[in-house]
Amino acid sequence: MQKIIFYTVIMFISFIGKSIAQEKSFEERAREIGNQIEMITKEEKNALKMEIEAIDKQIIEGKISKEKADKLKLKIAEERAANIETKVAIEEEKLNQLIQDRVDGKVKFEPDSTKVKLGGRLYIGYEKFKKDSLNKPKEYKELRTTSQFVFALGLNNVITDGENLENSDFRVAGSHFYEWGITYNSRILKNHNLLHAKYGLSVMYNNLRPTDNRLFVKNGNQTNLQTAAFDLTESRLRNVQLVLPLHLEFDFTPKKISKDGTKTYFRTHESLRIGLGGYGGFNLKSKQITKYKLDGDKIKDKQRGDFNTSDFVYGLSGYIGYGQTSLYMKYDMNPLFKDNTVDQNNVSVGLRFDFN
Known part of the structure; x- marks a missing residue:
């Protein structure tokens, strides 16, 4: 996991440095x-x-x-x-x-x-x-495929069979998600800019904070919320996932024409964009973090394990926005806990930034 983070950051710094140099x-x-x-x-x-x-x-x-x-x-x-x-x-x-x-x-x-x-x-x-x-007429180098660094963040929760988010077991404002990764954007049609294939590699962090002083307890193949025996100042379950996202992107950036009128070329991420698709991958790790006071001392526990969470994750995702900023939503089709009697599916809503 640390190697993945390190190489992705290096690729991002290299990409930004190259872009700045070319702008001089x-x-x-x-x-x-x-x-x-x-x-x-x-x-x-x-x-x-x-x-x-x-x-x-x-x-x-x-x-x-x-x-x-x-x-x-x-x-x-x-x-x-x-x-x-x-x-x-x-x-x-x-x-x-x-x-x-x-x-x-x-x-x-x-x-x-x-x-x-x-x-x-x-x-x-x-x-x-x-x-x-x-x-002299300017020559434009046509790139059908470009790369972007993606960063997303927002609210995270679960959809439970027979319940709605208003009665959620998790704090709406306190449960968050983060995502970052590298994507590639390939124009599908040679002479039209509307359709693009968007694909890459992302790391997702999904955090859930239970309500009512509760935490997750594993009982055999079941994982359920239970009330803690002491007052919790923090209770959070984090799932870290490595996924391959794939979207069909509609980019409404108009075509460009050179000053001499002889060349037509295309740009991306300069107008309305809509992306529809999904993702698939696997769960890297699950960790529960709790904080509380015991005899006047501040205690912080970190419990690592699978918590019966699904090993493989897959879902639907989409975004709509303008330029490099979009409203983003993703939904796990796999249940959060693979063997629980009641299915719970992770859902996230937030902002997505595609730094071109």
């Missing part, structure tokens, strides 16, 4: 190179100034003649100029590569950003590049 524009990266050239020039000039002042001091102290001092000044000025030329050449090579990346469509370009200052002057050839690049 041509103008921003060119400005960074320009600032570096200015810093190189400034540092070399300051160093030259200090060296000249040191030579002038030697003249005043009579250590060297003015003629020798002039020769030394010329020599160090030539050395500093060579340093500037060498270091600036490296930065200009970076700029040339940046321009090539822009031509190849690897770097975002903002047409309104027309000035890039390099070393106190406008870089020669930049205006020509800007004119050429704006006149």
